[in-house]
Amino acid sequence: MKNQIRLAVVVLAVLGVGYYVWHGLTSNDVFGWVGPQMALPIIAATIVPIAFAFTGDGIMSAMTGNNSSAFRNGLVGLGTVEGVRQTGVYLNEQPQVRVDFRVEGSDGKVFPSHAKMIVPLTQLALLRPGVVLPVRYLPDRTDRVEVDLSGDNSAAQDAMNAAMIRKGFTTQAKIDIARRGVPAQAVVRSLSVPGEIRDGYSRLDLVLVVTRPDGTTFEARTDKFLPPTAVSLVQVGRVIGVHYLPENEQEVVLSLPVNTN
Incomplete structure (x- = not known):
């Protein structure tokens, strides 16, 4: 789309300037170069840079709120x-x-x-x-x-899940729990760091106290690979979001934001 718009504007500009030059060269009037036709090269010189500016990378997307046709x-x-x-x-x-x-x-x-x-x-x-x-x-x-x-x-989310599985940060089973499990809140009771690191992410072993929807609680153990910037989210005493399956409460999956401060 971007290239088509630019091409159309350039063609129109060339035609406009071409007509002005042809009119000036073929006119028998001494003022053949002067008249309404002078507006054509002026318009061409104006619209070409505007068209190229407004079809620049990111400009059309900002105006339409959509990705460009090439990337859509x-x-x-x-x-x-x-x-x-x-x-x-x-x-x-x-x-x-x-x-x-x-x-x-x-x-x-x-x-x-x-x-x-x-x-x-x-x-x-x-x-x-x-x-x-x-x-x-x-x-x-x-x-x-x-x-x-x-x-x-x-x-x-599918792209994120596939990347996390490839890196060994999660499993398909845990992703299924996150998709169809019961959302709940949990308190971090204890935290240990066994020292395993993958792609800059550290493994943390957590003991959680999960609150069921009816207000009762149960204890669960889980592990999570996190970047250093996210470790503060799972410190002892923090309340975090989790998902679990009622038929297997020991499989708990944490719900943490992808980007953290």
């Missing part, structure tokens, strides 16, 4: 922010930024990439290194991605 049906991967910098372009006083990502594709392959997007000033601080975002990418062109704007949380 792209594969969903997980992009970890590695760096953010402003490009100097603004839309309605909101800056365009270039976000450098380390992307894990749906097949488990990891590649560097980047995206350009318009970000409200109030949300700019949220784009910090380490934040994980669902992104759309094209397998044959991995140098650029777009942050997923589809609102399809299930696709993003």
Whole structure:
């Protein structure tokens, strides 16, 4: 879509300038170069840069709230922010930024990439290194991605689950519990760190006191691999969200946010 718009504008600009030049060269009037036709090259010089600016990376997405046509049906991967910098372009006083990502594709392959997007000033601080975002990418062109704007949380969750299974952070059985288990709250009774580390995530062994919907409680043990920034969420005494199956209360799955401070 972006290329079609740019091509159409360039063609119209060339035709307009061409007509102005043809009229000036073929006119027998001494003022053949002066007249209403002068507006054509002026319009061309105005609309071409505007069209290219408003079809730039991230601009159309910001205006429509959707991914560009090229990425709308792209594969969903997980992009970890590695760096953010402003490009100097603004839309309605909101800056365009270039976000450098380390992307894990749906097949488990990891590649560097980047995206350009318009970000409200109030949300700019949220784009910090380490934040994980669902992104759309094209397998044959991995140098650029777009942050997923589809609102399809299930696709993003599936990508996250597949990545966690590949890394050994969870199992399909635990994911099934998280999907169909009973939501509840639990208090962390004890916490131990056996010292196992995978991909920068530390294993924590937890003893939880889970409150059933009827107010009664039961004790359960579970383990969780967490990044250092999330360890504070499971300290002794903290109340956390969990899911469990009534027929097997010893299998408890924690519900923690993906991105933590």
